[in-house]
Amino acid sequence: MASNAMFATVASLVGEPARAGMLHALMDGRALTASELAQVGRVTPQTASGHLTRMAAVGLLSLEKQGRHRYYRLASQSVAQMIESIMQVASGLDRKRTLFVGPRDVALRTARTCYDHLAGRLGVALADALVAGGYAELASDAGLVTDAGIQLLNRMGIDVDALLARRGKRAPRVLCRPCLDWSERRPHLAGAVGAAICAHSFQNGWIRRISATRAVAITPKGQRIFREDFGVHLE
Amino acid sequence: MASNAMFATVASLVGEPARAGMLHALMDGRALTASELAQVGRVTPQTASGHLTRMAAVGLLSLEKQGRHRYYRLASQSVAQMIESIMQVASGLDRKRTLFVGPRDVALRTARTCYDHLAGRLGVALADALVAGGYAELASDAGLVTDAGIQLLNRMGIDVDALLARRGKRAPRVLCRPCLDWSERRPHLAGAVGAAICAHSFQNGWIRRISATRAVAITPKGQRIFREDFGVHLE
DNA sequence: GACACGTTACGGTGATGACCGAAGCATCAG
DNA sequence: CTGATGCTTCGGTCATCACCGTAACGTGTC
DSSP, rough: OOTHHHHHHHHHHHSHHHHHHHHHHHHTTOOHHHHHHHHHTTTTTHHHHHHHHHHHTTTEEEEEETTTTEEESSHHHHHHHHHHHHHHHHHHHHHHHOOOSSSSHHHHOEEETTTTTEEHHHHHHHHHHHHHSSSEEEEEEEEEEEHHHHHHHHHTOHHHHHHHTTTOOOOOSSSEEEEEEETOEEEOOHHHHEEEEHHHHHHTTEEEOOTTTBBBEEEEHHHEEEEEEEEOOOO | TTTTHHHHHHHHHHHSHHHHHHHHHHHTTOOEEEHHHHHHTOOOOOHHHHHHHHHHHHTEEEEEEEEEEEEEEEEOOHHHHHHHHHHHHHHHHHHHHSOOOSOSSSHHOOOOTTTEEEEEEHHHHHHHHHHHHTTEEESSEEEEEEEEHHHHHHHHTOHHHHHHHHHHHOOOOEEEEEEEEETOOOOEOHHHHHHHHHHHHTTSSSEEEOOOOSSSEHHHHHHHHHHTTOOOOOO
């Protein structure tokens, strides 16, 4: 088949420590400058530039020029999902040897973004709370939001109908994708619903980003809302 | 974080043409001998042996000795899903340049296995038929089997209750994973349900493997059943 | 204009790793 | 036992590619 060469090309691009680090950093969905990416990849700007041009040329990254800065971001959702699935395998594999896996950073473990949705203890706890409250059903390979869940989300200000409209008439129900958390090893909410919740949480000041990392902090307001409205219990 | 190195290791292992070819061949879920894998990777047995030992050492492959043969298979479902998602990205990327992507082989395009479920025109048509008949709902990131669908599957001899039992009580409904077909660019049924349908189809002689490839042939009996019972239309 | 900063282009060095030939182990057949 | 087959180990060669230093190129700032 035609894409066999491209398959190896893509994987080998990802399989280089410096580039892997950059992609990893881009997993929060934001766009970063070449210099920032050079830092996370622990290489000089010259080297990073080369890496970035190659990845953009193939189509893994998309480029946005802005003044004298060049912002790179993941080219598509599918690239993010690919990276996620590789992390999945990787963390599963070295779990066997180290036993203690995932981000050492406490903030990252507590709450972080996973491309466009929430992950970490917060993400998992949120998923657990939704399931426990009868707002959602979640299996390892698929999930859905119940009627009660739709009402809850609407009440919280998330326009579920807009989500439904966007995905076409093939799926009358609100389905969502589960994403196995690589630090907690438990599923959390991804897909359109997960993304909507995450975006909404940022907009309403329930959470905010910590510096330049993928970690997010839960604001006091967020603490209250997650606990009282969603029934989330963060031990 | 700890697994960053492993991430790059895994990806770089996959990102080498010979190994990529081997993994690709293993995507049908079967176990292949070292010699067979050397052939598909287009390398000598010595070289293949090295590749295979490394992949098995890391945990991408599992090994099963049988007499003087050594059978290798993908170590887990998650490895298969990772490869699938990389193929996803790869085919999406060179679609932009070649316009005609996917397996040139007509048989492969028509029907093939994708690790443990059906793909190709048959897989997509089956998914379409189930959706059209109200037996399933399918979005890009999740899917579910309706009550009517459960009845249909039961009627066809697939024990849905057994599937339900296996996935625990968190998901009372029969959810399934969609898998974007990389030749048809449309979703088809994966996950536990997809795997069950595929296995059942083999057992009952609806389909059978073609030689040593991932392609499958639809038997006359299968033609009839897919058409009359499932409502599949293969143009 | 001059200067600083972010980024890219080029050339040479060094290290990693893919590859095969030859040889060595197992397993099975006779 | 002998021979054949499947597979692995070892040693050495070669190509690829990551990396950085230097230098150039844009784009903003003063």
